[in-house]
Each structure stands twice: as C-alpha cells, then as structure tokens.
Amino acid sequence: MSVVDTADSRAASAPGGGTDDNRGGPAGTRGSRLSPLERTGTGTRVVIGVALALALLWTLVPLVWMLLSSFKPSEAINSADPQWLFDPTLRHYTGLFTGGNELLPYLWHSVAAAGGSAVLSVILGALAGYGLARSGMRGKRHLSFWIISTRMAPIAAVVLPLFLMFRQVGLIDTVPGLILAYLTFNLPFAIWLLNAFFADVPQALEESARVEGCTNWQAFRYVVLPLTKSGLVTTFVLCLVFAWNDYAFALVFSGPHSQTLPIAASQLVTQSGIDWGQLCAIGTFVVVPMMLAGLAVRRWLVTGLTLGAVTGE
C-alpha cells in the first residue's frame, strides 16, 4: 500500500532476504555482491553517525526534559543550573487531580470531543470516501477538489464565522460544538484519505460479491470494509491526533463545561508565573497517548499525512 511498507519489510529482511540492501553492513560480509555505491566508507559512516546523534539530541532533549521535570521537586525545576539528579516525586501528577486543579473534566472533554469527532469522521468519511471512489458522476474532480480545499482553510479564518454561528444556536461551550468544529478539518481529511484507500481495492471483488447475491451495502460492509481495516484505523488515529492536539478551536468555542487538556495546559500560564512542574505533568499526559497511537500506525503514516498522494512506487 504505502511506500513505507517497503521500507519496513526491507529493513526487516535485509540480512536474509534482500541482496539489495546491505549498505551499512560490515564490509566484507556480502561485499562481493555490492556495487561500489552500496559500500559505505568509514568516513561517511562517522559523518552519518554524528549527524543522526545530533538529530536525536535535538529531537529528544525537550521531550526528555519535560518528562524529567514532571518528576522533579519544584526547587529542582526552579534552579538556575539544570538539575539532572534529583529525588523524584509524583507531586505534580497528584497535584493535577487534587485541590483546585481538577483535571478529570478536562480529560473527559478531550476524550469525548476528539474521540467523537474521530469516530464520526471515520463513519461519514468511509461512506463518502467509498461513494466518491466508486461514483461515475460528472464533476467528481470538482467535488474532490472542494473537499480537500476545505481541509486547507486557515483555522483562524474558519473559527471566526463559526463562532458567530455557534453563538446563535447555542453551541458555544458544549462538547457537541467542539465535535462539529473539529469535523471542519477531520471530515474532509477522512473522506479524502479513505477515498485513497478504497480506490486501491479492486472493484472486481465487489462485482463478484454482488454476483453471489450481495446487495451493494453488503458488498461494501462484508467485502470492502474488512480489506481496508488498516486505512480505517489510520484515519481514526490521525483524526484523533488532530482533534486532541487542537488549541485554536477550543480556545474560542469552549468554556467551563467543555475545556480540553491543551486549554488546561495553557491556563497554567498566569500573571503570577507558571507552575512548570504541573505544566510538564499535563504535557506528558497530553503527549504520550498520541505518540503511542501515532507510532502504532507508523507504517501508514506517509499515506495518511500526504492524503494518499505518495502511494505505490
């Protein structure tokens, strides 16, 4: 399906299966088969090693620092010199659920709003994406373009009219309001992405199912859907990540009854200063589930994040 599949399978099968992919291996093990290009010299290997080490440092230090700080006593956080050794404490985490900082409602709003929008996006996106993939209607290209262009609209420009509309119908400060708002970017994404996944399913499969007596719906439900499971899961996860990470919409549309975790995090920034320990704890709380979800669908990420534009060889 996606090109990244190839990357994975190659990396996995390089020692045994692939005569073609032994670039970095110790010189001499399979040297005779390799063209000069495939042999990486020591110098190059050192350069690549150093570059990757720097890249990992640049990428991971902020995350590790956030994780560490979430377990640090406040004195260690507020020290002018970086503290690497400290007595770990769970105070910042327990502090999130006790006293004035009751995080549970925020967590619930986040789960409901992001989850609801992701579920709705996948259901409606699967229907519309399949319809679009199989439809022979005229103007399909215009329809496709319109769908994807709505996904590209600047958030600030979308929020503005939605705010007035939601105010008129009483959707401000409600979880359903947030779900609807998130659908403005998740629904076109889901339709477009699932359309790409469905287009890869050979139409002959549904034809034969129909010959066997299936209705159109049954052919879709029992033949096509199971074949696109990975696409459905990827779409769900990406929609979930987009909605879970949203800040701009939640900032405008949510109130005491619907504020989400990113809002909770930003509210720790007050005039009197910032409780960095709590912020790092919330941060860990917000970030870790999405990282795990994202890595779980890594194989299909390229297809997903490029909206199916980079598929196949």
Next chain:
Amino acid sequence: MTTDTESSTTKTHSAEPAPPRRRIGFTGRMMAPGIALLAALTVLPFVTIVVMSFSEVHLLGGLSLDFAGLSNWARFFTDPDMGWFWLRTGLYFVLTLGLEMVLGVLLALCVWRLIRGRNLVLSMLLLPMFVAPVLVGLLGRFLVDPTIGLYSWVLEQLGYGGDVLGGTFSAFAAVVAMDVWEWTPLIALITLAGLTSVPLPLREAAALDGAGRWQTLRHIVLPSISNVLLVALLIRAMDAIRYFDIIWVTTNGGPANATKIVPVRLYETAFRFFDFGYAAVIGLAMLLASIVIARTFVRMLDRKGLAR
C-alpha cells in the same frame, strides 16, 4: 468554491431517482451524509464571513450586524501595518519551510543509510510530530525561560545571556526553531518513503558507469524523488498556513510585533479587540491566499499524476 458545492450536491441528489443506473444511486446515497454535513460546515461559514466583512458586528446585548459598506475593506487596504504582517508571514513560511525541507531531506538520507536500528531511530525522530503545537510552544517557553530554562543555560555557557523571547530577532528565530523542531520529521518521513522506492538497479547502473556517490545522489536519487519532495513541500505548506498555535502561546505576536503573522493578527482583532468585521476581511484574504495555493497544489499533483 461555492458554485462547486452547489453543482455537486445537486448532482448527488438528482442521480438518486434514476432506477436503471442503481450504482450511481448507491454511491450518491453513500456520499450524501458526509458531503451534506461538510457543505453545512463550510458553505454557511463562508457566506457568514462574507456578510461579516461588510458589517459592523456587535456582540453585546445579542448579536447584531450593521451594514458598514466597504469600510472594513477600505481599512484593510490602507492599514499601514498590514503589509508588514503579510511580509512577516511570508518570511516565516519561507524560513520554516526551507529549513524543514533541507534538514528533513538530509535526515532522511542519513536514516536511509542505516540498516541496524533504522526503525527505532525513525520512531524516535518522529515523536515531535505528535506533540500538540500548543505544548511545543509552552515547552519552548520552558526551555528558553531566562532564569530556569535549559536552553537559556546552554546559551549562557556559549556567551549569549539575553532573554530569547524578549528580543525581536531572537524571538522570531525561536518560533521558527520550534516549528522546525516539530515538523522536520514529517518531511524526513515522506522523503524516506520516496528514497526507499528508488529502484536499486538504477543506482547500480549509475555506479557501474562510474558515477561517484555524490553524482549518483545528484543525478539519480534526487531526480527520482523530486515528485515526493514536491508532495512533502506542498503538504507542509498547506499546514503551515493553517496553524499559529506555537506563536500564540509563546510570544503572542510580540515583542514589538516581531512575530505577528497574519493569523495571529486576525485572532487578536477578533477575540481581543472584538472587531469582527475587520477580522472577517483578514480572514477572507487568508482564505483567498490558501485557495490559490491549494489550486496550484492540486494542479501540480495532477500534472505529476499523483493526485487521486
């Protein structure tokens, strides 16, 4: 944009009652709920924002719109600061996109050379993509905090003692760096996908013909992934136009407007100064810019046969 929708939705409906061509009816029915909802969520706001741009919007004591003619538009075109906001936005995008493309491709080339631990390294490198942008901003503030920040401390050891988010140049550099931190992995991921699909015989043939590593890269590898790089660039460009969370929580457009890009300006015009009419004009201008880019985007992909 609006006409596209109307024509397509009517088509969807008109296809339904034709009994001999049932398949079109079925696909039409499948599409109807999603498309209808999307239309409601986009066409209505579009009409609303157009109306707003010609109005004075009052929020106190119930919503009311007073027709204001072209005054919002006139203000937009005569606002002496507006040009700077657009210019700064352009600079921000060119810098972030440029750095992300260069670093992302270099990173992908390095990871590509890796056999052992490639999956592990790639997984670790991808992590920033899943961090909520608002947390990227807040974490950035933590790291460059003038008294307790880890990176401030490092900079101090290197001889730079100032408040990073307090200086106009350094604040701009900092928000660019945060964006680069978060999104370089995306470019690397897409590029790596392209690299692994470059046919090996092609590279072998080049090597047999005596091409050096650099020549092979320059004349074989890069041209064969140019399409993928184009996709990566355009995908990132479209998203870069959308988001502004990082700047909003780090500098709020300051200091002295140094990081005030157009979406930030729109947001504060609407939700800090409650000048919705003027904000609507800025919003429409942004929408227009993004539609032009989206059109180019789809057309370029089409020409390369990459769009579905």
